[in-house]
Each structure stands twice: as structure tokens, then as C-alpha cells.
Amino acid sequence: MMRCCFVWPAAAILLFVVSGCAGVQSALDPTGAEAERINTLSWVLIIFCTAVFIITAIIASVALFANERWRQQLAGERLVIGAGLIFPAVTLTFLLAYGIFVLGMGGGSADTSDGLRISVVGERWWWRVIYRDENGRRIESANELRIPVGRPVKIDLTSADVIHSFWVPKLAGKLDMIPGRTNTLTLDVTSPGVSRGQCAEYCGGAHALMSFFVIAMPEKDFAAWLADEAKDAHQPTDELETRGQALFIASGCGACHTVRGTAATGAIGPDLTHVGSRHSLAAATLPNNAEAFARWIRDGQHIKPENLMPPYPIFSDEELASLSSYLAQLR
Amino acid sequence: MENQPRSDLPNKTPRPKGELEELKRIWATPRGWRIVTTVNNTEIGLLYIGVAFLFFLMAGVLALLMRTQLATGNNDFIGQELYNQMFTVHGTTMMFLFAVPAVEALGVLLLPQMLAARDLPFPRLSAFAIWAYVIGGLVFFSTILYDLAPDGGWFMYPPLTLKEYSPGDNADFWLLGIGFIEISAIAGAIEIVVGALRTRPPGMTLAKMPIFAWSMLIFASMIMFAFPAVILATMMLEIERSFGWPFFTAAKGGDSLLWQHLFWFFGHPEVYIIFLPAAGLVSMMVPTMARTPLVGYRLIVIALIATGFFSFGLWVHHMFTTGIPALSLAFFSAASMAVAIPSGIQVFSWIATIAAGRKKFRITTASLFILGFLFIFTIGGLTGVMVAMVPFDFQVHDTYFVVAHFHYVLVGGMVFPLFATFYYWAPQAGRSMLSERLGRWVFWLMFSGFNIAFFPMHLTGLRGMPRRVWTYPSELGWDTLNLISTIGSYILGAGVLLFVIDLVLHFRPGRGGPENPWQAGTLEWLPNDVYSNRSIPLVTSREPLWDQPNLADDVKEGRYYLPNAPTGGRETLVTSPIDAKPQYVIQMPTSGWSPLLAAIFTAAFFLLLTVKLVTISIVCGILAIAFCLIWAWALDPGPSKGLVDIGGGISLPTYVSGPSSHSWWAMIVLMFVAGSLYLSYVFSYLFLWTVSPDTWAPSGSPAPPDLGWPAAAALLLLAGSALIVLTERMLPPAGTKRMAVPIAIFLAVACLVGSLGVELAGHWRTGLSPTANAYGAMVYMGAALFGQLAFTLVIFGGFTIARHFAGKLDRERRVTFDNMALLYHYTVGQSLFGLALVHGFPRLVG
């Protein structure tokens, strides 16, 4: 008993050390203000709980194995009231105060005077991302969020169908997206880079495959990117891509997808205007390249079961090649 | 060696010849295939725990399959659809079909023994509840085999579980499974509250009650207040799914958070509902193994009560990330801190008891499991403190950290004590002990497997892995941790398998196991047989077997109370709730088909309704009610047996009506359940109003009907109540009938139905529709709750009238009438309040 009581915490600490804290989706490797505050809190809690556990284990070991004299020291209500009532009452009060204090630091004073507003809408099973710039222009994208570094940005979270939860562990804790409600989350990223987020509330079907990337960029790059993103889609240049575009339009893809500047104006599925420039396809399920587009169109239900796009098994290989090269050049 | 009997004991020995044989005959277990009709707590308790354990094994197999799927990233061993069903069924089964029934089964099995009662006060009710649970539970579980299993998670959050997003029958099967556990939990709560407070042996005051009885009493009280919330929630979800009343649809003024509030108002106490009885068991075993009375008995009782209370203040704990104001979260964070204190008290009481033994703590398999429990539960409690910190929860909520946390709490807090219980109390239900040698292997496999499986999950969660995902990409660095967890789960599984082998090799159900093998001090270790203890002892200490010399022998020889069967049937002693003074002798029903058949048809009713075979299901429903009535007909035996002598110069009545009657108590418990169901409704009404005041009358919906309508409904209700009071005065003397009685009851029931009709007609005339918006749905839901009670009273009233005509209702023999009257007045009270709410509130705020 005694041996194992010490082996376990030690093993625990070892696990933490060995596995390191790197990871594009790890709460232990924060690059956002809220995640950093929580990270500090986590370590305080981990150390406190480990200490309490070890002390309890020692007391229990004494009660079990020590000699009569030692054991009699523990054999009264004094221990129960001291260690079971007073100690937790005091320490937990301090912890609670600390936790509430960290909670109170949330929110941030996001300066929205520059007019940038971002909304993210949870859909089954992808993310609709809408930027509104200072001119009130509405720029829609999907499954990828780009934000400037160094200033808090407020993000409105809503849902189009069931409950989802917006979670980018490196940047902040999660916040649910609930039908009929709008929750606002402040992201304050401290250093540029890519982090990964995932839906954290079970939303049925392909819940496991509902992820996205957040790309934090320096202010200037962000402005340039946003200006680029606001433009219409690239027109296809070579013959293959032009055939792809024609096929895209004639086969009804535009019923659900928008490619700005073309006849495709659907609002049901993700906006594809600049789909080729994103880090991933299908809500961070596939890499972004022409081959992945082809796989997705032909075999989407296998890659991401139950997804809401109809299967398109009707294209020949050549047709698929032209379609996917058209989509891939939408950068 | 024969001890000299003390002369101050209530009964003289030797007892008359044939007395023991008569007891054996009366309490005999039905032979052959009629065994299914048995109602004795030992036999149905064994069935109960056996089936609960079967569910544990089956849900455990699902867990192993899921762990296999998660062993590596990008795995496709189990596809998405099946995986989503599996974790739903795993969670639902473990929580509803294993954990609650298992502890309730232990209550059924052990509580009467610990209280030296012959049986629980309502044996047929237990039998009914258990059979309904067995049939319904097995059907629910089997849906996983034909792709009909629910896949909305065990918490079933709408809108995902509404018809729109879950169109199949799958979600209905979840609601069905829950329906059965609701029935059996409520039945069990009635049984246990009345059992613990009224069937204690003489002298066992509240201050001497075994801790397990305390924990079961609190367990049952918590069920009374927690389950109604989920009953209402499931009713509303099923109504929305079937008829489109928008309780949870945001577009029509409903709110999906309403479900979360109701579900977690049940769901959080549920964790403690599972844990408290297990802690009670530990508090029984630790003193035995330490060979010393429990240190801090009083503090443990306090801790149990405080836990029971505080656990109701934690439900928003599960909703920290829903975006409600931070201050609201902080209240619940504070309550979560408060609930940690009682757990600390218990842990250190056990440690202090271990230390207090004159000799060192005995290490048996049971004590290993207890120490394992202490170890695991302490970690679970500490991570509980962590997740109670709101900002920390923002990160770990719905991740594997939480998966690790609650498995530490639930497996540590409930499964390990349960296995300790199996090893410790096996002789209560079987003829032999389990193997100590195998037991140690079982423990070490389970303990190491559990920690290998679940400890890494803390880290997996912190590194960003959410719950309820059937697969994950390999490049996120979760593979190694998941593989370790999977290996651990198989070691845990091997431990459980070894236990099953031990069970097969060594467990033989029946009686005549070793007597008091652990030299324990509590009454369940008295020598017993089918009739439980030969006589019911007078208790003067918390550990009577340690402190009252020669007790076992005196009880066995029949020197204590009620060594015989004076009424010629099954019976047990009822004592006063606080001081345990003998009050009367209950005559109890014996084995019979009606509870079993009622359970079968109840199960058939719900099942057929789920698969939309409406006509046949209604027939089954009617049959179920019919069998319930047949069973109820045999109750209320009347005062014909007069006074009986139980020894020691005490003569007790065999029939009592009014507030001392155990059935009156049962009705009061039922009214508490109905009352908290109604309070949940009131909460829902007010909650939806704060969410969508714009749908409320008079601006958003048709104005409520003129005040004449509710006034008429209220008058009818009051008239009905007056009629019932009048009828009570008019009850005929024994052996006679009086036509006024059935007429008055009929009129009273008619008043009730009329009042319901007036209420419905009033709203219908204004053009209010239940499907239009949340306000309409809430108004008609109030009427539905009224209608539910009215329906019960129509049947109950008819039953009472029938008893009058059968000559089984008079001024003396009146328990049936008393209970109906209680329910009637309660219904009137609830409905008057409902009228005030539904008609008054919109006027107040509009």
C-alpha cells in the first residue's frame, strides 16, 4: 500500500514531464491571455492537490502500518475535525478566492472602435466564420479563423442548429454556442502562430470531425489578408480549371456554396471563395490540396460520415480532376 | 455450549413446538418456476443486484470496445454511428441501469437485515419495481444490437435530441429506459424511507441507527427531490418529440438550457445518490476490519446529510461554459467547495477509525477494496475541487480530464465499495464465502488497471482531447496516452473477469453461509433464515453484537420480540420513527403473480408505445393497471386480527390507520415526489418566462380567459375537497354500508374531472395552442400535470367505491380511503396553486 501511494504521484509527475506540453491543441501550451491565466491556475491546483494527496496518503499509511503510539495520535475526532473540516474549509476558501479572481479578469476590454467584428456560427459539422470590417463589409469564410495578435478581439458565438462549443485550448477556455443565444468570447492572442480548435459539445453525427484552425497574425499582415479575403474569387486561368468552373455551376454546387464573383451564391454550405488558401478542408479533417478535393467530392460520406453534403458519385475521373483543380486555385 | 438465558428477556424459552416450522412455512420461497412470484427481499434483492451487475458487465464490454477504437489515432475499428450509440448506451446503462439500481438493490438486500426486520414494508412494490426494471432495462440495452440505440449522449441535450435532429425511434428508447428507472427508483425510495424510519428494532433510536441505514435514508430522500426534475424533463422532451410542444426550441420561445437545468438538477445529486450508500457501506466495513467502533459516527451522519443537501446546489456546475453570468457561476463554484468538506470529514473519519483499532487493520480482500476506494476517491475528490474552479473548468469541461475525474469519483466512490461489499457480505445472499486468494488478484488487477486506464486521461484532456469523439488525428500527440489507457482498461477488464470466475466457482445462492465470519457488530450478522431473524431484538448499542452478550443466541432461540407469527401470515414490527418504540405489527402480503404481471404489462405498454403500436400498447396499459388493482385489493387487511402479544408484556394492534400507518407514510413520500415534480414545473414556467417574456400573454399570446373560468375551476376543486371531508365523516360503522359514501366519492372525482375540463376549455376558447410557443406549451403542461393526478384519482376513486361495495371499507378499515383522501387534497392544493400561477402570473407581469 505504502509503496504504491508514492509511486502513483511520482508516475503522474513523470507522465507530465515525459509527454511534454507541446501541441497545437494543448491547454498546457497557452498563447492567449485567458489560456495563460488558466494555465497558471491549473498548476497551482495541480501542486495543491498533489500535496494534499501525498499528505493524506502519509496519514493513511501511518494509520495502517505505524506502531500503536503513532496510531493513537490519529484515533480521535480531533483528526476528523482538523483535517476533514477546518483544513479544507480554510484552504478551499483561499482557492475559491483565487479562482473567482481569475474569473473576474475575464472578458477583457476589447476595443471594437476599429469596427472589426467576428462571428462564428456552429453548423453541423463545420464553422461559418463572418468578418465585418470597418466599412460594414461582410466577408464570409469557413472552418478557419484569422485574428490579429496583440489586441483583444470579441467573437460572437451562435449556432444554426444544435448546441456546439467553441474551444481553442491554446487561446482560451471553451464557450458554448446555443441556439437562440449569442455568447461573446474575447480572444487575446499574445504571439503569432497556428492553433487548433475543436467542437467541445457533443453535437451528434460527425462531432469528432468538427475542428478548425486559428491563425494569429501580426496586425499588418492581418489587414492585408482581410483586404484580400474581401475580394471576389480568382477567375480560372487554364482550360482545365475553366471546365471545372463550368461543371461546378452546371452541377448545382452553387445551390449550397458561394464563390463570390460567380453564379454560385448558395448559403447552406461553407463559402468557397478563397477555399484554396485555407489550412484544411472539411473542418480540419483533410489537408488542402486538389487530391483532397477530389476525394471529398466523391467519397465525402466515408471521410466524414453523416455530413450534410449530398454524395456526388456522378463525376468521371476527368471531371473530378477539373473540378478539384478549379477549387484548389480559389486562393 | 449453552448459555443460561437471561430472565429479563421478553419471551421465555423453550418456544412452543411447531412455531419455527410455521414461520418457515409462512416465509417459504415458492418452489420451481413459481420462484418468479417471490417477493421476499433476499430473493428479489439478489435478482436486483444480479441484473444490475449484469448491466455493469455489458456496459463494461462496450467500454472495452470503445477503448479499443481509441487505442490509436485515425482508427476505424468501430464506425462513427455505432460509437455514438455505444457511449450513449455505456453512460446511460452505467448511471441508470447499474449504479442506482445496484445501490438500491443493496438497500433491499441488506437494510431489513441490518434493522432485524422480517422484510421491507412493501414487498410487492419492490417486486414490481424490480421486474419492471429487469424487463425494461434488458430491452433498452438490447437496442444496441439492432442499431436502434439512442445516440444523443446519456445527457440527451436538446435540440440534438428533438425530432428534427434525431428523427428515429432511438431517442425514444432512451426515454423509455429512463422511464423504468424512474419507476423503480421512486418505488425504492418509498420502500427505504418507510423501512429505515419505521421498521427498526425496538431501542434502535436515530442515534443508534447503522450508518448504512442513514445513508440509504438520505439516498431515498434525495431521490424524492432529484428524480422528479428528470421525470418532468423527460416528459417534456417526449411531448415535444411526439406532439411538437416547443419547450426546448429557441425559435418558438423555448430554451435548450431548460433541459440542462432540469437534467443537472437531477444529474448532480445523482452522483451523490450513487456515492452516499457506497460510503455508508464503507462506514459499516471499516469498523469491522479495524475491530473498533466508528470514530466520529455523529460527524459522518452530519457529513452524509450535508452532502445530500449541498449536492442540490451544484447543478450549474455542469453548465459553466454555457455563457451565463459569471456571478451565477461563482455561487455554484462556492457550493462545490462547500460539498468538499463533508467528503473530507468522511475520509478522515475512516482513517481515524483505522488508526483507532487496538490491533492493526485487518487486510482482507474487502479491506483492500476499501483502501483502493480511499485512494481513488481522494484523487477524484481533489480533481473535483479543480473542476469546481470556474476558469479551470472552461478548459477541461467536456474533455478527457472530466472523463478521468468522474470515473475516479464513480468507480472509486461506488464500484470499489461495491466489490468490497461483494466480498464482505457474500454470506448474506449465498451459502459460502468468495475466495480471498482470487480476491486479492481481482483487487490488484482492478486497482492497477483502473489507474493505468484513467490517470493518463487527466493529461489527455489537458492536452486538448474532447470527450465523445470516436476518432482523433494522430498528429495531435494523444496516441501514446490513449494507448496506455486502453491497456489499462483491459487490465481492469481482466480483474472483473476474474471476479466473475470467482463468482462462478464459489458463489452459491441460498442460506446457511458462515455466521458472522468477520466478527462484525451489526444486526445483519445475526443468525437468519427465510423469515430473517427468529425474533426481533431489543437494541441498546450501535454495535449490538459486540456490546450485548449472547445476543445472537437469544435472538435465534426466540427470546426477543415476535418469535412467532401471531396473525398467521407474514408480518414485521413497526416502531416509532425517532425513538423506535414498538407501535404495531404490519401484516404483509406474500408471494403472488400480480406484481410480476403488472410489471410485464407496464414494460409492454412503454415498449409498444415506443415502437408506435398504439392500440396493443393501450391494451397492455389497461392490463397493467388491472393487475396493480388486483394486487392492491389484497392490501388493507383490516383490523380483524385484533391485538397480538409480541412478548415482554407488549400487546400491539395489527392494523393502524391515520398518520402512524406505514401506508400513510408511503403516500406522504409519494406526495413529496409529486410536489417536487410540480415545483420543477413552476421553475420551468418561470425560467422560460425569463428567456422569452415576449411570448407570454397578454402581449405575445392570447390573453388568459376571463377570471370566471379559473374561479369556476377553483370552486369545483374546493367542492370536491369538501365532499371528501364530508365522506370521511360519513364512513359507515364496521360491517355496514352507506350509499352516500360511493355517491360522494363519485361526485368528488367528477368535480376534479370537471375542473380539469373547465381549465382546458377556458384556454382552448382563447385560441391558445400548445404548439404555438413556449407559453402555450407551459400552460397546457400545467393542465397535463393536473390531468395526470386526476387520472390517478379516477382510478383510485373507483377502486375505493368498489371496496365499499365489497364491504371492505368502513370507519375502522379505512386505509384505502385515507390514502385516496390525502392524494385528493394534495391534488386540489396543487391545482389551486396552478390556477393562481397560470391565470395570475401573466396578469401580474403583463
Next chain:
Amino acid sequence: MKAGNDNGPIAGAILFLLIGPIIWAAHLLLVYGPQSALCAFRIAGRTQVDPWLISMLVAGVTVIAMAAVMLTLWRPRRVARIFRFDAAANDNRSFILSSMRWLGVLALIGIALAGATTLILDPCAQLR
């Protein structure tokens, strides 16, 4: 054979024993209910209640609840009389009395922790 009405004592005993936790529950209801309702209306723009008032409401209810619990700790016998609580056996009486006091202490801790949070946090902000 209608037995005398003795549900006074048991109901009284339960209420007496649980008075602390009951006040705790009432406190939680009275701070959480109004606070969340008023905040919901504030956010929806249906009322202009000053947030400061909500904080004061929470603090006020907390102070009253704590005072009530302390009163029961200070004068348990008065409370016993109110609920007509009595037990025949001595051990029982003192057991219930001391249990009631300990439960009061725990309730007091719970009330104080919950009430104190209002000192730090803005009453309606989501703080995310």
C-alpha cells in the same frame, strides 16, 4: 383504530435537524434566482436595474441568512420549541441537537462562500 397524530414530532425533528441546510438552500434560491432573472432581463434590454442593486441584494440576503443560521446556533432550544421537537431518549436528543449545530456550521460556511463572491464579480457580466 386510528392512532394519534404523531407526525408533529417527526416532521418537527426533521425540520429542526435540517434548519441550517434549509436556510442555506433558501439563500441559494434567493440569490441565484433574482440575480439570474434580473441579469437575463438586463441583457435583453427589458429592464434598467442598476447592477449595483443586484450586488446589494445578494449581499443583503447573505447577511440575513448568516444571521439566521447564527441565531439557530446560538439558541437551538428556542428553535426546538418552535418546531415542537422532542425526543424521549436522552442520547437521541443530544445527538440530534449537536448534529443540528454542526450542520449549521457547514451551512454557514456554504452561505459565506457563496455570498462573498459578489464582492469580487460584476453581477451580470459574462466575463469571457
Next chain:
Amino acid sequence: MIPGTFAAWKRLALATGIIAVFLAAGIAAFIWSGVYNVAATREHFAITTWLLETLRRQSVETYSYFVESPPPLDDPDLISLGAAHYEGGCAPCHSRPGEPIDAIVSGMLPPPPPLADPVARQSSKEVFWTVKHGLKYTGMPAWSSQERGDEVWALTAFLRQFPRDVAGDYFRLSGVDRLPPETGESPTHGGGTVALTQCIRCHDDADRETISNLVPRLAGQSPDYLLRTLAEYAAGTRPSGIMQPVAESLDQDEMRELAAYYARLGAKPQPNNDRPDAKRIERGRILATNGDSENGVPPCLACHSASRAAAFPALAGQNADYLTGQLRLWQSGGRDTTGYGQIMETVARRLTDEQISDVAAYFASLPPSAALDRPTSPEARQ
């Protein structure tokens, strides 16, 4: 004497065993010898007939209990469709109403009965079940596409008409009178084949409308679409008990010819339907143009407008009842076996019953030649 009794039981068992063995051997010998005469000229024994008939009657009665409730069976469109199929699929054995059974066919055992009597005795569900599943040991085949209960109901509706004398009306109902007096002669403007003469029994041609609203109008569809559909019918991937036998009998050239014929037919005057109410059509128009993005329904015109891919069908002027029936069929999973069908299935399952009726009414109200534009303006969003 217990041992004695025991021995007696043993003897009895032994005797039974021996008898059983001999019986089995006898039966085996009988079968192997081929003495039993399977000639259809020999009637069954009376007992065999009774057994088979009772079994048949009871079985139909039991299984038809589980048949879902029928659609309204007095719908003239349904009856007409049923009659048209009867002419091609049933009349060869059961003969046209009022005509004697064909001499060759009557040599079957049992001979196909005239249907008026049995249909009068049976309930609609029983008739449906029999037509759908066929009957063992009688030669009555099952419906070739089990998914197509809707087609079976059409035939059932027609059979329900038998008790009242349909003989007089039969040629009109079944479209036989639409055929030119002498096959082989060019039936329509210019070219034509034997196959085509059969098509116009149900479908439209240059002059006539379809025989029933449940039958699609083919004029103006692209050859790509028509060829694809015929190939799908022939291969059985698009299930239809009515079309599959017809399409199977066509060769590639005939299919091409037919497709070319109907593609050429082009515009034709507006079908003279009773006009459904304008509100419904307007709702349908909005759905077809804008879709219902809340429920994931894309605008129909994205795929069914003038600029559609060649293999997609045109819907303008199509019969509303046909459209409704097909959308329902998609919803119940009856058209999910072809690539094109799978695309539409996803969409059809998101439609409500009301939306189906609306959009069908809208397309039916359009002139068949309407060159519909795809929706181009982005719809209003916030």
C-alpha cells in the same frame, strides 16, 4: 412395477423408431422412383387443393395485416396508371376484362383465375399484398421492384374496379385506344418504332397528354437524361415494376431513337390541369428559387434550370402528382441506388410534406417550354 413400465416405454419407443425408419425409407423410394406424376393435366387431389387454397387464403390474410393503409384508391389517375400496367403486365395471363382467358395460359395448374371474383372477396390490403409478393405454387409472380409500393397501389386501385364491370371502359383506362389502329404504321410525325407505340399508351406525344398525372411528361427532356433513365430502369438501379420490363426489352438503338424523339418534341401547349391555388404556387416558386437554407434545402433551380447539366431533368410543366410521388419515393429511400438519385435523396429528405406539394404545384404550373434561370442574386442574409 416400475421396471416393467419402464421396459414397456422402451418397447414402444423402439417400435416407433422402426416405423419411422421404414416410413422415411418408403418416402425416399417413392420420390426416387419418379412414380409421382407432375403433369399439369392431372388435377391435385382434393385434399391437396383444399390444403393449398386454405394455406394461401390464411397466409394472405395474416401478412396483409401488416400492410400500411392505402392511399385513396378511387383516384382516377391511380386507376388509370394501374390499368395501363395491367394491359402490359397482367392481361397476358389474366386476360383483359370481359375477354376469355387465353387458351395456352389456361393450361396452367392452377389456371390464372378471372380476377373479378377474388378481388371482390378480398380487402384492398390483401389484393395489394398478393400483387406485391405473388403467390407460391401458382405461377403468380412478385412485383419486380419491392420498393415500389406506390405502383402496386395503382394496380390495386384498378383491380378494385373489377367488381363493377370495367370491360366497357378498359380501352380508355389502359390507353389501348391511344394506340394507332395498326401497329407498324408510322404512329407519330415521321419516325417511330414498335417500342414507341407502346410508350404513348401512357406517356405524352406530340398531340396527347400523359394518360395519368402519375406518369411523367417526357416531351422536351434532354436525350442525356432520357437515355440515363432508360439505362437505369433496364439495369434495375432505378426501381420500377412498371418501367423495368419495358426498358429491359429495348436495345441501345431503340433507346437512342426514343430519346431523340422526345427531345425533339419540345414545346407543347400548357397542360390543361385544374389550377391549384396561387398561394401554393407562389410558395413553391420561392422555395424553388431561394431554397430553405434554415433546413438545408437548396434552391431547386440550381440544378433544374435552363443551364443545368445535360443529365439533369427539366421540371417545368411536369405533372404535379408525378413529382410528389417521386419526392416521396426519395424520402422513403426508394431511389438511392443511382449516383444522381443519391444527390436528390439528400435534398428530398429535408423537405416537408407541404414543401413537396408546393414545389410540385409550382413546376406543374409552368409552361413546359419555360427557360428557367438559375437563382443568381444572393438571398438576404444578416
